[in-house]
Amino acid sequence: MGNLTLEGVHVLDFSWVGVGPVTTKYLADNGAEVIRVESQARPDVLRLAPPWKDAVPGINRSQFFASYNTSKKGILLDLSKPRAREIAIRLVEWADVVVESFTPKVMKGWGLAYEDLRQVKPDIIMLSTCLQGQTGPNALYPGFGQLMAALSGFYYISGYSEGSVCPPYGAYSDFVVPRFAASALLAALDYRRRTGNGQYIDISQFEAALHFLAPALIDYFATNRVLGPLGNRSDQYAPHGAYRCADESGRERWIALAVANDQEWQALLEVLGGKSQDSRLATMQQRLSQPELVDQTVSALVRNWRCAQAVEALQAAGVSAYAVQTCIDLHADPNLSAFDFWHWLDHKEMGPSPYEGLQHRLCRTPGELRSPAPVLGEHNDEVFRGLLGFSEQEMAELRRERVIF
Amino acid sequence: MGCSLLEGLCALDLTDEMGALCGKILSDLGTEVIRVEPPAGAPTRRIPPFLEDEPGPDRSLYFIAYEAGKKSVTANLNCPDGVDLVRRLAERADFLIESYPVGYLEERGLGYQEFARRNPRLVYTSITGFGDIGPAARYKARDIVLWAAGGAMSLIGEADKPPLALSLPQAGLHAGAEAAVASLLAHHARARDGLGQRVVVNAQACVVWTLMNEQAMPMMHGNEPIRQGVLFRALGSERKLVFRCADGHVSALLIGGPLAPTIRAFVQWMAERGFAADWMLTKRWEDWGPAYFMSGKGWEEARELDECAQRFFLTLTKRELYAEALKRRLLIAPVSTVADIAADEQLKARGFFVEVPDENSPQGRFIFPGPFARLSLTPIVPPRRPPRLGEHNREVYCGLLGLEPAALSRLYAQGAI
Numbered sequence: 001m002g003n004l005t006l007e008g009v010h011v012l013d014f015s016w017v018g019v020g021p022v023t024t025k026y027l028a029d030n031g032a033e034v035i036r037v038e039s040q041a042r043p044d045v046l047r048l049a050p051p052w053k054d055a056v057p058g059i060n061r062s063q064f065f066a067s068y069n070t071s072k073k074g075i076l077l078d079l080s081k082p083r084a085r086e087i088a089i090r091l092v093e094w095a096d097v098v099v100e101s102f103t104p105k106v107m108k109g110w111g112l113a114y115e116d117l118r119q120v121k122p123d124i125i126m127l128s129t130c131l132q133g134q135t136g137p138n139a140l141y142p143g144f145g146q147l148m149a150a151l152s153g154f155y156y157i158s159g160y161s162e163g164s165v166c167p168p169y170g171a172y173s174d175f176v177v178p179r180f181a182a183s184a185l186l187a188a189l190d191y192r193r194r195t196g197n198g199q200y201i202d203i204s205q206f207e208a209a210l211h212f213l214a215p216a217l218i219d220y221f222a223t224n225r226v227l228g229p230l231g232n233r234s235d236q237y238a239p240h241g242a243y244r245c246a247d248e249s250g251r252e253r254w255i256a257l258a259v260a261n262d263q264e265w266q267a268l269l270e271v272l273g274g275k276s277q278d279s280r281l282a283t284m285q286q287r288l289s290q291p292e293l294v295d296q297t298v299s300a301l302v303r304n305w306r307c308a309q310a311v312e313a314l315q316a317a318g319v320s321a322y323a324v325q326t327c328i329d330l331h332a333d334p335n336l337s338a339f340d341f342w343h344w345l346d347h348k349e350m351g352p353s354p355y356e357g358l359q360h361r362l363c364r365t366p367g368e369l370r371s372p373a374p375v376l377g378e379h380n381d382e383v384f385r386g387l388l389g390f391s392e393q394e395m396a397e398l399r400r401e402r403v404i405f
Numbered sequence: 406m407g408c409s410l411l412e413g414l415c416a417l418d419l420t421d422e423m424g425a426l427c428g429k430i431l432s433d434l435g436t437e438v439i440r441v442e443p444p445a446g447a448p449t450r451r452i453p454p455f456l457e458d459e460p461g462p463d464r465s466l467y468f469i470a471y472e473a474g475k476k477s478v479t480a481n482l483n484c485p486d487g488v489d490l491v492r493r494l495a496e497r498a499d500f501l502i503e504s505y506p507v508g509y510l511e512e513r514g515l516g517y518q519e520f521a522r523r524n525p526r527l528v529y530t531s532i533t534g535f536g537d538i539g540p541a542a543r544y545k546a547r548d549i550v551l552w553a554a555g556g557a558m559s560l561i562g563e564a565d566k567p568p569l570a571l572s573l574p575q576a577g578l579h580a581g582a583e584a585a586v587a588s589l590l591a592h593h594a595r596a597r598d599g600l601g602q603r604v605v606v607n608a609q610a611c612v613v614w615t616l617m618n619e620q621a622m623p624m625m626h627g628n629e630p631i632r633q634g635v636l637f638r639a640l641g642s643e644r645k646l647v648f649r650c651a652d653g654h655v656s657a658l659l660i661g662g663p664l665a666p667t668i669r670a671f672v673q674w675m676a677e678r679g680f681a682a683d684w685m686l687t688k689r690w691e692d693w694g695p696a697y698f699m700s701g702k703g704w705e706e707a708r709e710l711d712e713c714a715q716r717f718f719l720t721l722t723k724r725e726l727y728a729e730a731l732k733r734r735l736l737i738a739p740v741s742t743v744a745d746i747a748a749d750e751q752l753k754a755r756g757f758f759v760e761v762p763d764e765n766s767p768q769g770r771f772i773f774p775g776p777f778a779r780l781s782l783t784p785i786v787p788p789r790r791p792p793r794l795g796e797h798n799r800e801v802y803c804g805l806l807g808l809e810p811a812a813l814s815r816l817y818a819q820g821a822i
Contacts, residue, residue, distance in 0.1 A: 030593075042663075049639070049695075054625065055625060057699075142736075147736060160569070183589055184785075186589035203777070214471065214774050215470040217747070226742050236452060242549075258547035324553040324558045339538070341613070356620060359610040363602050364600065
């Protein structure tokens, strides 16, 4: 260590579930010291969700939670107790950044709103993120990324045809918003470094997510066109979709491919053995206007190919293609391995567990998964005794009052 | 003191659909972003759909959305004078962002090594499909192919139909936004020691990250998640996520355990309208946790609940359901179309959508999504219209690089710009 990008940056993290923790993970994996404040009474719901080690539920056994909380420290604090606020305020004095993701009234209720924090730490950066933002009539609407992905339009454009909805998997917006939140936070940290000024950041997950649908929104406002579910149809590529190859070991295999021009189409026919195909699909215009016929043709051509062989042959001929990978395939993917994507970290209770690594590489100052996720309250002692300097007696008293655990 | 976050920084943008969003985010945060286009126009100008379905260099909706606010210069990378211009720009820039096929810029003397010498401060971000070193590094990586390679496609769709992509390609957006985060991290590293570096973004890995940790299911639970329509796993069970309603669809999270209060409130509402079974009113929904479902209980109850809920939802519109969900704090949301979103009262109250004058729009103005973050001291730069091809050639080449107008004319004549 010693060369991590954000070494020396202190983050006090009250956030939970997806967007907040994934945002602070960027900072933690790059050297910032992130202390997650958790509640015993209302644990992060991800701690209660699978996948669990050996499929056995347990508060410290969720890989779902673990994956989003690498490189962080974890403490337990009951913020409903007045003395807990005193402790939180001392941690705010230590922090450069405070992050939270409750519905807007919660931090206020604890006396930990931005205006409060500013009193004790004028240059603090505070980032709040909730589903719909801190202001407006629906600010208090609670929920999760699954609902946000429906509300923000992703579900509607995922389906085979009008009336069919096959949502993108899981809490999709939770994996869109942190990229925006982390960008804003890093820029605010840079501004603070240059000017000494902190500030308050309000991220509405609704608003940030909509940037992934911007072309469709601009189109609607300009011409009233409503983008619907298109199956795998494209205005740009034909063929464009997933096609079933030969089954392998009793499992379905599918290949995804996209053809941009007539030259690629000819290459595809040559590779897959369809040279004698009729001329009805020779031009892009013809293929774009007859998507069913294109799909039938390609489906028939790949049906007996082994997927990996078809991918290799098509790519060698300049056609974009890859296997539709399942979760099992991902762990065997040579490109993800070459990128050093998978990491096995030895978690205190779960033992060696599979973590997703970083999606980018800083070649000179790479981030890293510095430690597995904390078990509940793992760093109580280190933080309360070590960082805040509580005596044995004070600790005992706070435990007795169930302020700390 | 500047009033925007990253004021004073300059980025060169040499991306395509695999990363235009990166420059857009940096530009929103106050960076001056110079979009370097081939004389025939950036590939993003040719991405359909087009405004009113009429192709044209300023009519791609993707271009309008993700190149807005940038400056445009042209440079022909297949001629030495064009390459030289980009090199000179990059000598002054803070960021260079590119998504050319691996090796393309190196072959033209515009690879990272070139700049490590000429401008050691430069953060040089390469957005790749499959990384820069693996066996597929040189694969052609179109969006749907990355969506498949990253595992997302295998989890979307119905079991008896093909795996699905969204109507609006998403992999390149994830990669572009990730590139903004990574470039800013490298900027922080530069603040410590004055040195830039190469940054590589892997779009395939960006897609894997969206899977909500399903990657660990096979190893930990011994099962392989596959696409199953509107079902998703929650707390040890499989729950239905989407229901039909009177005028479309709604999404509902009808799960218990830690969310017991919300399911109870929902059942109460169903009961008021005569759709709940008696047992649902007295059910201890706290029990509906992982252990309960994993021991085989609850599945029949879940089926019955979903049936009642479906009958109930069909009696109301998505607007009515959402309005009541807001009031009762239920986990129900409409499956919104862009028309619904355009009319959303919360977005209106926060003034999210912003008008930007542009004569290319049928109405003389576009309406853009507003800020992705609200910063109290240094707001995001308000949306600006997208640039015309080469609109800023004179400003950038003469103003920034100090070229004489005659030299500029010569470059035009040579086809270098």
